[in-house]
Amino acid sequence: MTGTAEQMKGRAGRLARLMPSGPSTAARTPFVLLVVLLLAGGLISLLLLNSALNEGSFRLSKLKRETTELTDEQQALQRDVDSYSEPDALERRARELGMVPGGSPAFLDPDGTVRGAPERATAQPSPTAVPGSGASAAVSAGSPPSSGPASPSPATPSTAPAAPAPNPPTPTSSGR
Numbered sequence: 001m002t003g004t005a006e007q008m009k010g011r012a013g014r015l016a017r018l019m020p021s022g023p024s025t026a027a028r029t030p031f032v033l034l035v036v037l038l039l040a041g042g043l044i045s046l047l048l049l050n051s052a053l054n055e056g057s058f059r060l061s062k063l064k065r066e067t068t069e070l071t072d073e074q075q076a077l078q079r080d081v082d083s084y085s086e087p088d089a090l091e092r093r094a095r096e097l098g099m100v101p102g103g104s105p106a107f108l109d110p111d112g113t114v115r116g117a118p119e120r121a122t123a124q125p126s127p128t129a130v131p132g133s134g135a136s137a138a139v140s141a142g143s144p145p146s147s148g149p150a151s152p153s154p155a156t157p158s159t160a161p162a163a164p165a166p167n168p169p170t171p172t173s174s175g176r
Contacts, residue, residue: 105118106118
């Protein structure tokens with residue numbers, strides 16, 4: 001057995017000679033500093049990346065909100081355009097401007113001959129006369145005043161008195 005112990009000593013002695021005998025903090029210091037710097041750099045880069053993503057998220061939510069508001073505004077404007085384009089609204093606005101329905105049309109053929117009998121448009125009494133707009137609206141709209149016999153304009157204010165306001169309902173007692 002003493003032979004094996006000596007062999008162990010011999011092997012341990014050889015291994016001990018291969019390892020440095022003093023403290024090896026000098027060799028570990030650069031490695032520890034490198035690891036700490038890599039960890040700190042990674043954390044800082046993650047923090048910067050996270051802030052950039054948050055900023056983009058805020059900008060995206062702001063743009064979505066603006067898009068929603070602008071879409072709502074566009075739809076409201078489209079409703080207004082549609083309401084002004086309805087035939088009843090167009091007719092009412094034309095009468096407010098002093099326009100009247102035209103008579104039977106006449107057509108020009110390519111050789112210059114007139115086909116049909118042209119008629120002058122005459123104002124017909126309108127049941128939808130709007131008070132407050134008269135012949136001045138027609139002149140200000142750029143239409144020349146008509147010459148010839150004066151016919152009543154459909155937009156002439158009516159002289160009928162305004163109907164009185166209905167009486168408010170009288171309160172009833174509860175019967176107590």
